[in-house]
Amino acid sequence: xxxxxxxxxxxxxxxxxxxxxxxxxxxxxxxxxxxxxxxxxxxxxxxxxxxxxxxxxxxxxxxxxxxxxxxxxxxxxxxxxxxxxxxxxxxxxxxxxxxxxxxxxxxxxxxxxxxxxxxxxxxxxxxxxxxxxxxxxxxxxxxxxxxxxxxxxxxxxxxxxxxxxxxxxxxxxxxxxxxxxxxxxxxxxxxxxxxxxxxxxxxxxxxxxxxxxxxxxxxxxxxxxxxxxxxxxxxxxxxxxxxxxxxxxxxxxxxxxxxxxxxxxxxxxxxxxxxxxxxxxxxxxxxxxxxxxxxxxxxx
Amino acid sequence: xxxxxxxxxxxxxxxxxxxxxxxxxxxxxxxxxxxxxxxxxxxxxxxxxxxxxxxxxxxxxxxxxxxxxxxxxxxxxxxxxxxxxxxxxxxxxxxxxxxxxxxxxxxxxxxxxxxxxxxxxxxxxxxxxxxxxxxxxxxxxxxxxxxxxxxxxxxxxxxxxxxxxxxxxxxxxxxxxxxxxxxxxxxxxxxxxxxxxxxxxxxxxxxxxxxxxxxxxxxxxxxxxxxxxxxxxxxxxxxxxxxxxxxxxxxxxxxxxxxxxxxxxxxxxxxxxxxxxxxxxxxxxxxx
Numbered sequence: 001x002x003x004x005x006x007x008x009x010x011x012x013x014x015x016x017x018x019x020x021x022x023x024x025x026x027x028x029x030x031x032x033x034x035x036x037x038x039x040x041x042x043x044x045x046x047x048x049x050x051x052x053x054x055x056x057x058x059x060x061x062x063x064x065x066x067x068x069x070x071x072x073x074x075x076x077x078x079x080x081x082x083x084x085x086x087x088x089x090x091x092x093x094x095x096x097x098x099x100x101x102x103x104x105x106x107x108x109x110x111x112x113x114x115x116x117x118x119x120x121x122x123x124x125x126x127x128x129x130x131x132x133x134x135x136x137x138x139x140x141x142x143x144x145x146x147x148x149x150x151x152x153x154x155x156x157x158x159x160x161x162x163x164x165x166x167x168x169x170x171x172x173x174x175x176x177x178x179x180x181x182x183x184x185x186x187x188x189x190x191x192x193x194x195x196x197x198x199x200x201x202x203x204x205x206x207x208x209x210x211x212x213x214x215x216x217x218x219x220x221x222x223x224x225x226x227x228x229x230x231x232x233x234x235x236x237x238x239x240x241x242x243x244x245x246x247x248x249x250x251x252x253x254x255x256x257x258x259x260x261x262x263x264x265x266x267x268x269x270x271x272x273x274x275x276x277x278x279x280x281x282x283x284x285x286x287x288x289x290x291x292x293x294x295x296x297x298x299x300x
Numbered sequence: 301x302x303x304x305x306x307x308x309x310x311x312x313x314x315x316x317x318x319x320x321x322x323x324x325x326x327x328x329x330x331x332x333x334x335x336x337x338x339x340x341x342x343x344x345x346x347x348x349x350x351x352x353x354x355x356x357x358x359x360x361x362x363x364x365x366x367x368x369x370x371x372x373x374x375x376x377x378x379x380x381x382x383x384x385x386x387x388x389x390x391x392x393x394x395x396x397x398x399x400x401x402x403x404x405x406x407x408x409x410x411x412x413x414x415x416x417x418x419x420x421x422x423x424x425x426x427x428x429x430x431x432x433x434x435x436x437x438x439x440x441x442x443x444x445x446x447x448x449x450x451x452x453x454x455x456x457x458x459x460x461x462x463x464x465x466x467x468x469x470x471x472x473x474x475x476x477x478x479x480x481x482x483x484x485x486x487x488x489x490x491x492x493x494x495x496x497x498x499x500x501x502x503x504x505x506x507x508x509x510x511x512x513x514x515x516x517x518x519x520x521x522x523x524x525x526x527x528x529x530x531x532x533x534x535x536x537x538x539x540x541x542x543x544x545x546x547x548x549x550x551x552x553x554x555x556x557x558x559x560x561x562x563x564x565x566x567x568x569x570x571x572x573x574x575x576x577x578x579x580x581x582x583x584x585x586x587x588x
């Protein structure tokens with residue numbers, strides 16, 4: 001099969017859309033002299049979105065300090081503009097894609113668990129290496145596989161075939177997708193990210209998380225690529241591709257090492273044992289971002 | 301979450317902070333890691349040590365380990381209490397799965413390609429035999445009909461004659477078999493009243509022998525292994541001995557061979573010779 005599916009996706013008229021406020025926030029945040037007031041007013045135009053952003057800002061993941069953050073204005077002051085924009089992006093994409101129906105609920109549930117785990121592990125790598133990626137690594141991890149949602153939604157049978165093939169052959173999901181669908185979740189996700197106007201670093205992560213060498217944003221894409229592997233190793237995998245790997249031989253690891261990050265100082269065994277615990281944190285995140293209704297659907 | 305009153309018996313609970321201090325201390329001295337969700341396990345195991353030392357709380361216990369001149373003696377007792385001495389069939393399933401689905405097929409494939417159908421496994425510290433027999437069953441499952449074409453030997457050693465005696469008898473109770481998949485249980489065990497005996501096909505694969513790991517000459521003679529399981533053994537060595545022993549294990553392996561240690565044990569700071577391999581839910585060490 002040739003590039004047919006990618007072309008089809010490009011002409012789909014009912015592709016999910018991002019809330020317009022999210023698009024606006026992302027574009028506002030790119031201008032260097034945007035004010036806190038402008039951003040917070042913009043998010044407020046979508047009250048449910050604003051409420052979710054605040055809820056997340058007050059969750060265990062982000063909360064700093066003892067007092068509850070009551071306004072977006074204060075959230076931006078305390079957490080920084082970037083982090084609030086990150087949260088807005090995550091919440092918006094999750095609400096556009098997160099509650100969509102799948103014929104295979106269980107796979108969809110595992111899918112989001114894997115994405116959240118990847119984001120959380122990326123965040124731990126950022127902390128461990130003092131990279132100051134400012135939450136972008138979490139959003140990147142969270143969204144790296146969104147192409148899979150589109151494939152599952154619009155090309156369900158073929159996507160399931162690819163899933164089965166990757167298990168049978170013990171190969172990567174993207175290799176199986178290429179064979180069955182003629183495209184990959186990276187290409188589809190990248191197209192969606194551009195269509196939605198997601199920040200360039202996110203589009204880059206989506207396209208290159210399996211080969212960070214080709215990425216423009218090499219550091220953050222490498223972090224997400226490693227986090228993705230570790231999430232799979234901690235059995236939070238959504239594809240059939242539960243492969244074994246030597247982390248130190250991976251592109252992402254070597255890129256970060258070459259960039260001068262102290263990779264050899266990481267006690268990898270300990271780091272791996274610690275992320276073995278991440279399942280609980282994943283559940284907590286799901287509870288925080290999903291409405292009761294979404295949650296029921298997710299666990300139905 | 302606060303502990304319900306009725307569970308809160310003799311000592312006060314372990315605070316998160318003390319847990320982290322003790323966890324880090326244990327990891328540094330033994331290479332065994334207690335992740336956050338194992339806090340209550342550690343608390344349970346150590347509460348006896350508190351009683352024995354007549355200490356009121358875990359902070360005092362930490363202080364004893366860290367600063368008391370008698371700490372080295374206590375350390376040994378601590379290690380005994382943090383390792384589960386109990387062994388069972390198919391213990392730590394993700395490790396067995398990594399062996400079954402990744403390491404073993406890889407090695408068998410390579411051997412078959414070389415036209416040399418020989419497989420050598422060492423269960424180092426085999427205790428009552430649960431581990432080597434488990435490995436034998438897995439090998440049999442993976443090779444299936446091809447079993448007769450292969451020369452398979454599983455060496456199993458231990459320092460305890462008593463344990464070796466039970467291993468030779470190869471008779472186990474239901475509890476030891478609790479993780480065994482039903483089809484495996486049916487296929488490889490013979491029920492004898494309330495107990496289960498490992499079938500002869502599997503027993504013949506396993507060669508049991510007494511071996512003291514301090515006997516360096518004899519350990520050196522254990523050569524040519526494709527896979528070594530040495531789970532929860534290293535804890536009994538001090539750092540220098542651990543380094544010596546692990547580097548010996550490296551020499552005992554064939555190139556391409558794997559070493560598996562306990563599921564929460566670490567070789568960080570002990571050896572850089574191996575490549576750390578991530579399997580789903582388990583780690584392994586590969587000699588290249």
